[in-house]
Amino acid sequence: MTALASTDLDADAGQSEDGSRAGRTTLIDTGLLEDIKRFGAADVSACFSCGTCTAICPLADNDGAFPRRMIRYGQVGMKDALLSSKELWTCYQCASCSDSCPQRAEPSEYMAAARRYAIASYDKTRLARTMYTRPVIGTVITLLVAAFFAAFMYSAHGPENATSLKLFSFIPLPLIHYTGVAVMVLIVLAGSAGVITMARGIAHKEGVHLSTVFRGSSALAGALAATWTALGIESVGQRRYRTECNEAQKDDEPLYRRRWLAHALTVWGFLGLLTATILDYLLALIGVKKTGTPVPIWYPVRLLGTIAGIAMVYGVSILILNRLRKANKGVKESKASDWTFLVMFWVVGVTGFLLELSLYLPHAPSWGYWVFLFHVSVAMELMLLLPFIKFAHALYRPVALFFYALAKQKSVAS
DSSP states (O other): OOEEEEESHHHHHOOOTTSOOTTSEEEEETTHHHHHHTTTOOOGGGOOOOOHHHHHOTTOBTTBOTTHHHHHHHHHTOHHHHHTOTHHHHOOOOOHHHHHOTTOOOHHHHHHHHHHHHHHHHOTTSHHHHHHHOHHHHHHHHHHHHHHHHHHHHTTOOOOOSSSOOHHHHTTHHHHHHHHHHHHHHHHHHHHHHHHHHHHHHHHHHTOOHHHHTSSHHHHHHHHHHHHIIIIIIIITOHHIIIIIHHHHTOOSOGGGOHHHHHHHHHHHHHHHHHHHHHHHHHHHTTSSOTTOOOOTTSHHHHHHHHHHHHHHHHHHHHHHHHHHTOSGGGSSOOHHHHHHHHHHHHHHHHHHHHHHHHHSSSOOTHHHHHHHHHHHHHHHHHHTGGGSGGGHHHHHHHHHHHHHHHHHHHHHO
C-alpha cells in the first residue's frame, strides 16, 4: 500500500466535530478500502455519500455522524482518521442503515468489517489479522491453542479418584492458578497496548488531553460521569442498544429472542461468572471455602455463578440461533471469527454446568475429570484470545463510549 500526502480531506469525508481539521495535510492510504474488504466489508464504492444511512441511524447525532463519515474515510484512504474514530464503536449493527441504503452498499456490514480491521490494526502481533482474514489458519490456531492448554494441564495430572470427584487432585490447583496468572499478564500486555493506541488516537482527534482529563474537581467530576456512562449505563446497562437500536430495528421477535436481550444476558452472565470466580478464589484464600468444594445451591457464590451461567449460556444460544436463522440483516453474514467467539463462549458455559452436575452426582463420574480438563483449556484459550477476536469489543467499546460521553458533556456545556 502507498501513502500519499493530500489536503482538505476532512472536508470531503465530513469535518470533525469542531470543524478544525479542514485544510490540514493528511496522509492517505490508497489501499485502505481493499484492505477493509478482506475483513468482510461489502463493496461500498457504490456509496455516493447521500447521507441516508446517517439520517436513519438512531445513534447518529452531532457528536457521532456515522456511518457516512466512516465510509468516506475508507473510500478516500484516511486510515488514521478511521482508527481514531469513537463513532466506529458506538454502532451496534442494527442494520437500519443497510435497509435504507438506496445503493445497497451495506453500510452495516462495512461498519462491522471496519471494527475487525481496527482490532487487527491495534494489535501489533498480527494474530488478530490472521484470525479475521485467514479463517482456515485461524481455526487451526484456535484448535492448536486449546490442544496445547489441554496437553500442558494433562502433563501434570494426578489420579482419578473413583469415590468422590477430586478435580484439583486430577489437575493441580497451583498449576491452573499460575497458568491463569500468566494468561492474564499476556492479556494485560496485549490489551493495554491496543487500548492505549486507540485512546491516544481518539484523544488527539477529539482534542482531549488525557493528562488533564482527571485534573481539577470539575474535570474529575466530568471524567467520572463519563466513566459511569461508558461502563455502567451503556456497557452493562445496554441503554442505547435496548432502546434506540431495538426501536429502529422494528424487532418483532418475542422478547426472549431479541438481540439486545441476548447481548445483555451474555455480558451480564460473563461478568457474573467472573465475579463468582474471583469471590470463590478469595474465599479459599482466607480459608472460608476450599475451591471446588460442593456447597448448597443457596450458597451466595454458587448461586451467583449458577444464575450468571444460565444467563450467559442462554444469551449465547440465542445469538447462535439468530445467526443460524439469519434472523436479521445484522447477522446475515457470519465470519469464522464470529463463530469462534460464540462457540468458545457456549462451550465454556455448558461444560461449566456439566462440571457442577458431576460434583453433585452420588457417584463420581469418570467423565467429570475430562470435562474439567476440556473446560479449563477452552476457558484459558478464550481469555488468551480476548484481544484478538470479537471478544475485544469488551476492551475497545467502553473506551470509545467514554470519549463519546465526554463529547456529549462538551456539547451540552456549549
